[in-house]
């Protein structure tokens with residue numbers, strides 16, 4: 001089914017940027033902003049100044065703070081709110097969701113408490129089959145895409161035809177989506193890389209260079225792939241855009257909120273100071289390190305970097321002690 005009208009719920013960095021991507025690809029887009037003043041400002045100035053200053057939004061993108069207006073007649077509903085708020089937000093929107101609309105997750109995280117992936121939360125709250133839920137994940141730093149820098153991504157859905165419909169709705173001269181049916185692998189790649197980026201940021205904050213980064217990225221990918229194997233993901237997904245691609249972009253970029261957050265901790269700032277510097281924008285790994293750690297434990301999977309990041313963020317371990325603990329682990333074979 002051709003997607004002609006898209007609702008994007010969440011007007012932060014990625015929600016606004018993805019709304020622009022879709023609008024630049026052809027469909028009509030209605031962007032829902034939680035705050036009325038942001039919706040009005042977008043309507044009046046065509047700019048979301050708080051999140052994407054200086055970026056002019058296309059004419060086929062309109063904004064509202066009324067979810068019913070955003071969702072009316074939508075062929076696809078894109079959910080662009082922080083992971084830990086998705087359940088509450090979607091519960092409030094449930095009755096307004098058009099019956100056969102594709103429900104698309106942009107959020108990269110694992111829910112605290114339930115240990116569910118975002119597509120699982122969506123299926124549960126909206127009461128839909130897994131074939132109706134898609135995930136967009138890849139090396140997608142919003143600020144680069146908003147200025148039209150080229151990138152690729154993955155649209156994952158167990159229903160390949162639905163993924164292809166969505167692919168058509170967000171393909172343009174600077175955004176190239178690939179399809180994949182491995183929803184589990186794509187979601188785990190997106191959630192876990194935020195935690196590994198925190199670790200890379202910590203190392204950068206301590207003054208360490210590229211060998212350290214490459215070692216954390218590579219071993220971070222190894223532990224992500226171990227979790228994926230335990231949860232039934234396709235191992236090849238982790239070598240793709242939603243795995244290695246996103247991991248490298250996030251761990252290397254000063255634009256990443258997760259990496260920047262970790263860097264502040266590595267320079268000796270407290271969690272509260274790093275949180276304040278984020279200006280309300282979400283660094284998903286700070287919470288997901290705990291849920292991913294629990295998920296790993298429930299499946300008997302060893303994730304030492306994730307464990308260490310959790311201890312730094314929530315158990316008072318110093319960044320220096322984390323480095324020493326990781327280097328002091330039992331020697332092992334690379335494939336273990």
Ligand SMILES: NC(=O)c1ccc[n+]([C@@H]2O[C@H](COP(=O)([O-])OP(=O)(O)OC[C@H]3O[C@@H](n4cnc5c(N)ncnc54)[C@H](O)[C@@H]3O)[C@@H](O)[C@H]2O)c1
Nearest residue numbers: 010011012013014015034081085106107108141142281282
């Ligand atoms: N920014 C990126 O480059 C990027 C890229 C890919 C994926 N993502 C993922 O997309 C998701 C959204 O990220 P973002 O960059 O748009 O985040 P953001 O912090 O920039 O914006 C979050 C948006 O959600 C809204 N929101 C609704 N309910 C909320 C609540 N209860 N608490 C806080 N905010 C609430 C906020 O008003 C805001 O508009 C995250 O899971 C993130 O990991 C982000």
Ligand SMILES: O=P(O)(O)OC[C@H](O)CO
Nearest residue numbers: 138139140141256257258
């Ligand atoms: O800014 P971050 O750390 O939330 O990362 C943004 C995107 O997920 C990169 O693909």
